[in-house]
Amino acid sequence: MRQTQLFTKTRKEAPRDEESKNAQLLIRAGYIHKEMAGVYSMLPLGLRAIKNIEKVIREEMNKVGGQEIEMSALQDKNLWEKTNRWDDEVLDIWFKTSLKNGSELGLGTTHEEPLTNLMRNYISSYKDLPTYPYQFQTKFRNELRAKSGIMRGREFLMKDLYSFSKDEKEHNEFYEKMKVAYMNIFNRLGIGEQTYVTFAPGGSFSDFSHEFQFLSPVGEDTIYVDKDKKIAINKNVYTDEVLEELGLLKENMVEERSIEVGNIFSLGTKFSEALDLKYKDSEDNENVVIMGSYGIGLGRLMGAIAENLSDDAGLVWSKEISPYDVHLVTLGTDNSDVVKLADDVYTSLKERGVEVLYDDRDTRPGEKLADSDLIGISTRIVIGKKTVESGEIEVIDRKTKKVRYIPESEVQAGSFLNAE
Amino acid sequence: MRQTQLFTKTRKEAPRDEESKNAQLLIRAGYIHKEMAGVYSMLPLGLRAIKNIEKVIREEMNKVGGQEIEMSALQDKNLWEKTNRWDDEVLDIWFKTSLKNGSELGLGTTHEEPLTNLMRNYISSYKDLPTYPYQFQTKFRNELRAKSGIMRGREFLMKDLYSFSKDEKEHNEFYEKMKVAYMNIFNRLGIGEQTYVTFAPGGSFSDFSHEFQFLSPVGEDTIYVDKDKKIAINKNVYTDEVLEELGLLKENMVEERSIEVGNIFSLGTKFSEALDLKYKDSEDNENVVIMGSYGIGLGRLMGAIAENLSDDAGLVWSKEISPYDVHLVTLGTDNSDVVKLADDVYTSLKERGVEVLYDDRDTRPGEKLADSDLIGISTRIVIGKKTVESGEIEVIDRKTKKVRYIPESEVQAGSFLNAE
Numbered sequence: 113m114r115q116t117q118l119f120t121k122t123r124k125e126a127p128r129d130e131e132s133k134n135a136q137l138l139i140r141a142g143y144i145h146k147e148m149a150g151v152y153s154m155l156p157l158g159l160r161a162i163k164n165i166e167k168v169i170r171e172e173m174n175k176v177g178g179q180e181i182e183m184s185a186l187q188d189k190n191l192w193e194k195t196n197r198w199d200d201e202v203l204d205i206w207f208k209t210s211l212k213n214g215s216e217l218g219l220g221t222t223h224e225e226p227l228t229n230l231m232r233n234y235i236s237s238y239k240d241l242p243t244y245p246y247q248f249q250t251k252f253r254n255e256l257r258a259k260s261g262i263m264r265g266r267e268f269l270m271k272d273l274y275s276f277s278k279d280e281k282e283h284n285e286f287y288e289k290m291k292v293a294y295m296n297i298f299n300r301l302g303i304g305e306q307t308y309v310t311f312a313p314g315g316s317f318s319d320f321s322h323e324f325q326f327l328s329p330v331g332e333d334t335i336y337v338d339k340d341k342k343i344a345i346n347k348n349v350y351t352d353e354v355l356e357e358l359g360l361l362k363e364n365m366v367e368e369r370s371i372e373v374g375n376i377f378s379l380g381t382k383f384s385e386a387l388d389l390k391y392k393d394s395e396d397n398e399n400v401v402i403m404g405s406y407g408i409g410l411g412r413l414m415g416a417i418a419e420n421l422s423d424d425a426g427l428v429w430s431k432e433i434s435p436y437d438v439h440l441v442t443l444g445t446d447n448s449d450v451v452k453l454a455d456d457v458y459t460s461l462k463e464r465g466v467e468v469l470y471d472d473r474d475t476r477p478g479e480k481l482a483d484s485d486l487i488g489i490s491t492r493i494v495i496g497k498k499t500v501e502s503g504e505i506e507v508i509d510r511k512t513k514k515v516r517y518i519p520e521s522e523v524q525a526g527s528f529l530n531a532e
Numbered sequence: 533m534r535q536t537q538l539f540t541k542t543r544k545e546a547p548r549d550e551e552s553k554n555a556q557l558l559i560r561a562g563y564i565h566k567e568m569a570g571v572y573s574m575l576p577l578g579l580r581a582i583k584n585i586e587k588v589i590r591e592e593m594n595k596v597g598g599q600e601i602e603m604s605a606l607q608d609k610n611l612w613e614k615t616n617r618w619d620d621e622v623l624d625i626w627f628k629t630s631l632k633n634g635s636e637l638g639l640g641t642t643h644e645e646p647l648t649n650l651m652r653n654y655i656s657s658y659k660d661l662p663t664y665p666y667q668f669q670t671k672f673r674n675e676l677r678a679k680s681g682i683m684r685g686r687e688f689l690m691k692d693l694y695s696f697s698k699d700e701k702e703h704n705e706f707y708e709k710m711k712v713a714y715m716n717i718f719n720r721l722g723i724g725e726q727t728y729v730t731f732a733p734g735g736s737f738s739d740f741s742h743e744f745q746f747l748s749p750v751g752e753d754t755i756y757v758d759k760d761k762k763i764a765i766n767k768n769v770y771t772d773e774v775l776e777e778l779g780l781l782k783e784n785m786v787e788e789r790s791i792e793v794g795n796i797f798s799l800g801t802k803f804s805e806a807l808d809l810k811y812k813d814s815e816d817n818e819n820v821v822i823m824g825s826y827g828i829g830l831g832r833l834m835g836a837i838a839e840n841l842s843d844d845a846g847l848v849w850s851k852e853i854s855p856y857d858v859h860l861v862t863l864g865t866d867n868s869d870v871v872k873l874a875d876d877v878y879t880s881l882k883e884r885g886v887e888v889l890y891d892d893r894d895t896r897p898g899e900k901l902a903d904s905d906l907i908g909i910s911t912r913i914v915i916g917k918k919t920v921e922s923g924e925i926e927v928i929d930r931k932t933k934k935v936r937y938i939p940e941s942e943v944q945a946g947s948f949l950n951a952e
Contacts, residue, residue, distance in 0.1 A: 119654050147606065151606045153602065155601050182579050184573050187567075208629060209627045212674055243539040245539060267605060
């Protein structure tokens with residue numbers, strides 16, 4: 113993509129009413145647009161970044177046997193009344209609306225009820241289990257306040273997977289697999305080191321649920337971390353009994369602030385009982401299906417990364433998230449040799465399947481480099497008069513700021529990207 | 533995907549309250565689930581099919597310079613009041629909801645207002661024009677009745693592109709390009725022959741808008757078609773004057789029923805005036821931006837194809853839409869040679885990037901073939917005892933029912949798919 117064609121531009125200032133650092137940065141860099149508090153539209157760069165996050169999550173969900181679906185946002189009141197979650201006193205984040213005939217509808221905040229109901233069409237025998245539908249779907253949550261940018265939106269993209277298992281054993285095996293899958297995701301997205309599997313309250317069917325907590329001084333949560341064992345405990349269940357149960361020692365635990373970037377939860381038979389989801393076992397006895405839910409908020413994750421991995425100059429994306437593989441920046445578009453070399457590099461890289469944002473604007477070098485820092489693409493290539501003279505191209509890693517000088521031919525071959 | 537793993541199953545009957553043929557077929561084949569009238573969830577096969585449609589549309593939109601974004605569903609009342617479209621008397625398909633503090637919000641039925649407002653951040657000079665943002669986004673329309681399955685949903689996926697141009701000339705050039713792009717899409721999706729560019733009412737800024745009408749006896753629209761000139765006129769503007777203006781002769785026009793699968797519309801300055809979207813030209817004079825909108829409802833399109841291209845046995849997808857490239861069906865899973873050969877073919881094809889649904893179920897042959905017809909994957913491969921003996925594999929085209937016998941090795945190499 114030539115930057116002269118990209119319709120967004122960087123901005124010096126975010127809107128005055130935007131309090132969160134993640135949204136300020138993402139708005140200034142042209143990734144998102146604020147529609148109202150807690151509601152953001154994705155602009156070309158932002159959509160590319162979130163689609164990259166989606167791709168990593170999808171690959172890991174498919175690996176554990178997930179089957180992708182996409183459910184509706186509009187929700188049927190009747191289903192939610194069966195679990196007593198229609199009432200605003202019980203679930204206090206509903207957006208509600210109604211049909212022309214007056215029937216009330218809700219906007220989905222999560223999908224246990226409609227999915228459990230849906231699965232009644234497809235689960236009747238032990239042969240139908242286990243099974244793991246998941247989706248990337250827009251959720252709506254009527255938050256009283258929405259001051260955390262895309263980290264706590266009123267409308268946001270979420271990956272939610274639900275497990276349907278025959279018994280506790282089968283459920284637990286999958287639950288453990290998902291812990292690994294989630295850590296794979298966070299590792300691939302470049303935040304594995306700072307992210308901890310965290311014991312959290314379990315509800316009525318399990319001692320614990322598990323959160324994936326990303327350490328951050330601006331996090332809303334408090335957790336206690338054993339850094340050697342790579343394990344954490346949420347403040348809400350941080351007791352001597354739990355420490356003992358988990359074989360952890362109080363003196364090794366460090367208090368940290370953190371952001372929840374994922375969670376997994378054993379639901380037991382709460383929804384399958386209420387909505388009558390049963391199966392016959394091999395001896396023809398009827399049993400209730402055991403369920404689990406596994407969520408990752410993609411906006412939350414993108415916001416947490418934007419806010420915490422950025423530096424003073426702007427956003428810093430890992431390679432897997434970066435909206436483009438390479439930001440190709442020319443310095444001196446009045447020099448025809450510079451333009452020709454940059455055009456050649458742009459074409460060669462594109463032909464090799466490398467995604468390039470090409471800053472071909474006739475703008476001051478300082479401004480171009482500052483914009484490039486702000487946008488935060490993982491690798492930057494700079495071509496100027498010196499490049500043409502030396503035949504070596506400057507390649508900069510956005511995160512480490514490490515500079516390499518690489519012969520033109522190697523850059524055009526695209527091999528330098530893998531060699532990093 | 534092994535069919536024993538796929539969580540959906542075919543069903544003999546659709547729900548009794550489902551009146552539309554498209555939804556009946558899609559529900560029976562396991563593509564969609566009905567949540568309520570006009571609201572459907574996408575199951576694995578349905579999601580794959582609609583993503584294939586999305587992919588074709590995306591490629592064609594990118595070719596004409598479109599830039600993909602994704603806007604929010606939640607809508608700010610203030611913006612819609614500026615164009616007088618907030619009032620339910622004016623726009624009678626709103627779903628409305630509200631924040632905890634009582635502020636009213638709407639669910640987007642279309643995005644002219646918020647996008648025009650958004651573009652004020654990025655358009656100020658003639659250098660910023662033209663530009664063409666587009667999105668695949670879930671729309672909400674509070675239809676009084678919803679009896680047409682996924683052809684007229686209350687919640688549905690839509691591609692909407694909006695053009696922002698300096699003047700009429702630039703606008704018209706792009707508008708003509710979009711006519712071609714739309715026909716490319718319909719050709720690629722296998723309905724080009726039955727789809728007509730149709731002159732329709734233009735609103736206050738243009739003599740005509742253009743619809744893309746797909747001929748269908750169950751269509752809601754009436755159009756008049758000149759089949760030789762491949763052009764049509766919507767009943768609403770079918771007058772002697774229009775015929776003359778378009779150089780068409782009444783005696784060549786045939787009345788047809790049809791389904792609108794796309795439309796393009798010149799918006800003039802309606803939204804840019806109301807929302808103050810202006811630019812400075814090269815002489816520093818201020819001008820109002822000229823806009824156009826270009827929509828395709830993906831559910832509508834999928835439903836129209838499901839309903840009209842199906843046959844008595846079930847769905848019939850073109851190669852571009854088909855949820856899998858190949859439906860591999862074994863007859864006689866009790867024969868280990870059959871299973872071994874089928875497993876080998878499955879593995880070979882997958883390795884070559886061919887998407888295969890592998891019916892490895894231990895089910896009667898008649899049922900397997902009937903299910904395969906119902907699901908409608910474009911190419912079927914049948915492996916049975918006879919195959920093992922002859923070394924030739926039966927390959928059937930779902931649409932033409934043409935049968936070919938192809939040597940095992942060629943099937944495993946995947947080359948037969950291109951040779952068709």
